[in-house]
Structures are given as structure tokens and as C-alpha cells.
Amino acid sequence: MTFTQRFDDFVCEGDSTTCEVDGYTITARITHDETPDAPDERQDGFWPSLYPNDAGFIGAGNGWRDRFEKAQAKAEAVMAAWKNDEWFYCGVILSVAIDGITLDDHAASLWGIEANYPDSDNAYLSEVVNELLPEAIAEAKAERAQQCAILCQTESAA
Numbered sequence: 048m049t050f051t052q053r054f055d056d057f058v059c060e061g062d063s064t065t066c067e068v069d070g071y072t073i074t075a076r077i078t079h080d081e082t083p084d085a086p087d088e089r090q091d092g093f094w095p096s097l098y099p100n101d102a103g104f105i106g107a108g109n110g111w112r113d114r115f116e117k118a119q120a121k122a123e124a125v126m127a128a129w130k131n132d133e134w135f136y137c138g139v140i141l142s143v144a145i146d147g148i149t150l151d152d153h154a155a156s157l158w159g160i161e162a163n164y165p166d167s168d169n170a171y172l173s174e175v176v177n178e179l180l181p182e183a184i185a186e187a188k189a190e191r192a193q194q195c196a197i198l199c200q201t202e203s204a205a
Contacts (some may be wrong), residue, residue: 048180050075050085053173058162060137071187072144073154075176080136080158086129087122089136089159095119125165134163139172141179143187150190154183 050066054077063076087093092102095118097111107115129132138158145152157175161167 048184049177050173050180054169054176056168058137058169058172060190063111066180066186070145071130071150071184073141073178073180073183074144075139075141077162077172080160082136082143082159084124094122103202105188121150134161134165135157136161138170139175139178139179141183143183143190150187150194151183152198154190155179173174186199 048068050064052066054062054063054064058077059080060077063074065072065074067073068120082089092104094103095105095115096103097109097115103118105111105118136142136158137160138156139160140152141158142152143154157179160172160175162169162172175181
């Protein structure tokens, strides 16, 4: 029970992948995370530090200058790419349908995921949708049971 088609190395809002599980059609789609915070505002330790009490502490020992310079250059490149809209934070939303009827348009989701992050192949997006799949199926089964119960009550009252 997994999505076999992964997201592309470069994704856009609206991109999706679909799988079939126990008669349910599950669609995972990419949507833009509207939280406006920059990467350095979202992530403690985004900027490297030479101070042991800071979240971005690079560690002591030999080669600390090289490690710091590399970490600083990477942080600057990531921030520049974000400012140039080369990558963005997204959410993945799973919807579930059966026989072409949508049971739940938002059965499961996760937000604040980096999409098109520098030097990334977006494999994490595919991992996330597979981790969310059992939750989406459970939500769909609960929604289906609720709709069936409503229909059965309506028919018995008639």
C-alpha cells in the first residue's frame, strides 16, 4: 500500500500523484504553504554559529573554520534561492475517492515541507505521502461508514 509514482525532481503547485488501495483512489497534491516566514525564521540553527549555546553551532575541533565557511556559504545559497523563488514551502494534501466520488478532499496533510530545495530531488515529498496514506485511508473508511449510515437511516425512515 504505497504510491509507486514519486514526485518529480522539480515540482509546481498542483502537481499530483495517485494510487489505488482497496478500491479507493488516493490523490496526493502539492499546494503552496502560505506561511510567509523565511527559512531562517522557521528553522532554529539555520545560520551557522561558532558559539556552543547557539542552535547552529558547528562543533569544536580541527577544521572549524572550513566547516563554518561551508555552512555559511550553504545557508547563504539556500536563502538566496528562496528569495529568488527557486524553492518554496509546500503542503501535501491527500484526497480519497471511490468510484469517482470524492469521500474526503482533505483526508490527510502535512505542511511546511521544502519543495525544490537546493540540491534536493524532492524524494522527501514522496516519503511523506506514503507516511500519510494509512491516515487518509482510515479517514476515507470513516467517512464512507458515516455516509452509508446516513443513507440507511434515510431509506428506513421512508
